[in-house]
Amino acid sequence: MAMFTDTNHIPRPKYGNHMVHSDPNMSSNSNDDDYPMRYSSVSASSPSSYDPSRMSGEGSPMMMSPWNQTSPFAKSPWAQFDDNVPQNTLIGSLVREEGHIYSLAASGDLLYTGSDSKNIRVWKNLKEFSGFKSNSGLVKAIVISGQKIFTGHQDGKIRVWKISPKNPSVYKRSGTLPTLMDIFKCSVKPSNYVEVRRNRSALWIKHTDAVSCLCLSEDKTLLYSASWDRTLKVWRIDNSKCVESIHAHDDAVNSVVASVEGMVFTGAADGTVKVWKKEMQGKVTKHSLVQTLLEQESAVTALAINSSGSIVYCGSSDGMVNFWEREKQLSHGGVLKGHKLAILCLAAAGNLVFSGSADKTICVWRRDGVIHTCLSMLTGHSGPVKCLAVEKDRESESSNKDQRWVLYSGSLDKSVKVWSVSELASDVNPSARMQQQQVASDGDSSRSDGSVSSGSRASRNRRQ
Numbered sequence: 001m002a003m004f005t006d007t008n009h010i011p012r013p014k015y016g017n018h019m020v021h022s023d024p025n026m027s028s029n030s031n032d033d034d035y036p037m038r039y040s041s042v043s044a045s046s047p048s049s050y051d052p053s054r055m056s057g058e059g060s061p062m063m064m065s066p067w068n069q070t071s072p073f074a075k076s077p078w079a080q081f082d083d084n085v086p087q088n089t090l091i092g093s094l095v096r097e098e099g100h101i102y103s104l105a106a107s108g109d110l111l112y113t114g115s116d117s118k119n120i121r122v123w124k125n126l127k128e129f130s131g132f133k134s135n136s137g138l139v140k141a142i143v144i145s146g147q148k149i150f151t152g153h154q155d156g157k158i159r160v161w162k163i164s165p166k167n168p169s170v171y172k173r174s175g176t177l178p179t180l181m182d183i184f185k186c187s188v189k190p191s192n193y194v195e196v197r198r199n200r201s202a203l204w205i206k207h208t209d210a211v212s213c214l215c216l217s218e219d220k221t222l223l224y225s226a227s228w229d230r231t232l233k234v235w236r237i238d239n240s241k242c243v244e245s246i247h248a249h250d251d252a253v254n255s256v257v258a259s260v261e262g263m264v265f266t267g268a269a270d271g272t273v274k275v276w277k278k279e280m281q282g283k284v285t286k287h288s289l290v291q292t293l294l295e296q297e298s299a300v301t302a303l304a305i306n307s308s309g310s311i312v313y314c315g316s317s318d319g320m321v322n323f324w325e326r327e328k329q330l331s332h333g334g335v336l337k338g339h340k341l342a343i344l345c346l347a348a349a350g351n352l353v354f355s356g357s358a359d360k361t362i363c364v365w366r367r368d369g370v371i372h373t374c375l376s377m378l379t380g381h382s383g384p385v386k387c388l389a390v391e392k393d394r395e396s397e398s399s400n401k402d403q404r405w406v407l408y409s410g411s412l413d414k415s416v417k418v419w420s421v422s423e424l425a426s427d428v429n430p431s432a433r434m435q436q437q438q439v440a441s442d443g444d445s446s447r448s449d450g451s452v453s454s455g456s457r458a459s460r461n462r463r464q
Helices: 180-187 432-440 454-458
Strands: 089-095 101-107 110-115 119-124 127-133 139-145 148-153 158-163 171-177 193-195 201-203 211-216 222-227 231-236 241-247 253-258 263-268 272-281 284-295 300-305 311-316 320-325 331-337 343-349 352-357 362-368 371-378 385-392 404-411 415-422
Touching: 101 148, 101 385, 101 404, 101 415, 110 139, 119 139, 127 171, 139 222, 148 171, 148 211, 180 201, 222 253, 231 253, 231 284, 241 284, 263 300, 272 300, 284 311, 311 343, 320 343, 331 371, 352 385, 352 404, 362 404, 371 415
Parallel strands: 101 139, 139 211, 211 253, 253 300, 300 343, 343 385
Antiparallel strands: 089 415, 101 110, 110 119, 119 127, 139 148, 148 158, 158 171, 193 201, 211 222, 222 231, 231 241, 253 263, 263 272, 272 284, 300 311, 311 320, 320 331, 343 352, 352 362, 362 371, 385 404, 404 415
């Protein structure tokens, strides 16, 4: 049963200009057996550039799952759809012992999965359709833009793939961001080098640590990449050039999402959520910081925005989901408490919000104004839920009554599960709406930062 915050017992976050300096490592209450450790990539002991011998960020060596199949795209058994499935239930599962699932992207009837096995797999109608293999191990982010697929990797690179116009099941790598030509041109000028750490410098167009997340601008002309190197970089899709690099946070950036009106949101291990506004200065694209929504000790691990851009959601390592309303100048709307451990991923579709957690569950929330009701707690994964993707159920689009969605969840248990969810599903907790309404209407008391005392915080690591 979902739990909601008790506003009389939770510590209060700091909003405004007062900064709470957080431990450089992220924490949750999970045990090592339940949730692999990830030290902050920007701690004082970490190198200024990518170390190919470094272990995977979430506890899996980059070469942990060697590719040992005779055919790289041998068929894997997907459970078939049942036309009469009940609401909010598991309808399919993929289990392949080749690596932990770190990233998902869905587009129509295609699903892309990224893991620490060097492979990006493509599934169509719950059957393996195609795939492609990168030179690096961990695939931390996948974004689809027309016939292009962008993947963000542990080695700090963004790889670009194209679908063959002659054969839609053939994917070929078309480049890497930044391009070799841009690196060469940029390296000639000393002014293009910026200091990173330990008095070392690097080209401003290159990420110097893992690319943790990717997203597209609303008009699909820009690609945003954020990294554990604390930066947010902006790429123009039509010419593959990096047009801007922003030192966005004081610790690893874990999530970036773009919204309407040129707004971009970033969340990081430093416990902050920042709002950036895209502006054109002549022909130059620039992003300026306009607001800091949250300052807390718990790491920000995930962000999501609903389709209209009216609500921004933030998941943290304390298991809380905070949200803000754009129509009220991004004022804080409340906090959702449905998990025992860290939030690792968020997704929004229609009036639903999905939160995946290190506690191995997915909470399905339905929004009615600013009131959120927990409809279901989806269970079935045996490891932390690391990524989510959601698409409309095409069979229900013709129905005016029941809007259903297909939810994909990727886990560190090496599986991807497929769920059918409905906006009309019955509440898992009849009193949930009343409790949430009381919390949401209580002003500052509804805000949560999950702060812990310095004594208890020193006794644990902050994990992502």
